[in-house]
Amino acid sequence: MPADFEKQSYWHERFSSETCFEWLASSESFMSIIEPYLSRHSLTCQGSPRILHLGSGTSDLHNCFRLRGYLDVTNADYEPLAIERGRQLEQEAFGDVRMKYMVADATQLSCNLSHDQKFDIVVDKSTTDAVSCGGTTALSGMASSVRQCLADNGIWISLSYSSARFDIEQLPFDVEVIARIPTLKLKENDPVIYNYCYLLRPK
Template structure:
């Protein structure tokens, strides 16, 4: 049976003992894909882009944003233990906590984020896969929440194991594959399998 990736109870039990884990790719690799899209989002030199990470879990991706000079980063997860882990990972590297950590459900973004808060970039590292375990309706709720919280000219970058993750009706985004990350092979004769990195721009 597949794990209950859409259930909070699964993540709570997992994060009790897990302090750090990266889905599909290292944060360094994912950041190298995201990085070229960041400068275009800086409207003024004194107004750095606001970034939202969905389902931050126990990833250290936020530390890569901070070390690249982006501090206006909000990390959300619906499991409080994950939020605690995120703060710990930041403090372990930088000695303090400057980014934001919020308990919120990615399929109910209007509830967890302050009203009318908008972001220039939204990123998720396989959170879209976990949400999709709850069905297409959950994915569409997540997508419409992201759409509502994206600033004008903003973009959503999503890393997924699926080559057809966003092939759903009524998606409020135009979708483009911007990278394919080959998965490690156990033996040379294994077939080529890729994780897909998507760029989504509002329709």
């Protein structure tokens, strides 16, 4: 049976002992895909982009942002232990904590954000996969939630194991696959399996 990825109780139990884990791809690999979009925003808007990292978990992606000089980063997860781990990872890497951390449900971000709080780039590393375990309604809720917190010309970049993750009705985004990342083969003759990186632009 699949794990209960959509349940907070699963993540609470997992994060009680887990200190660091990367989903689908290393943060460095994911950053190589995200970086051109971050740089483009910095050039066109003449400022650092406001970044929302959804489902930050125990990934070190947030530290990759900071290492490249992006400090206006809000790391969000609905399990408080993940937020605690994120702060610890930043403290250990840099000696202080300068990024923001927020306990929030990805399907109900408006409950934790002020009405005028908007982001230029929202990123998630397989958070859509976990949310999708709750069904299409949950994923639709996440999409609507992300749409509401995006600034004008904002984008959402999502990494998923599914080649059809956003094949849902009334999605408020135009969707494009911007990268396919091959998974590690266990045997030489195994078929090539990819993870998919999506770019979503509001309609």
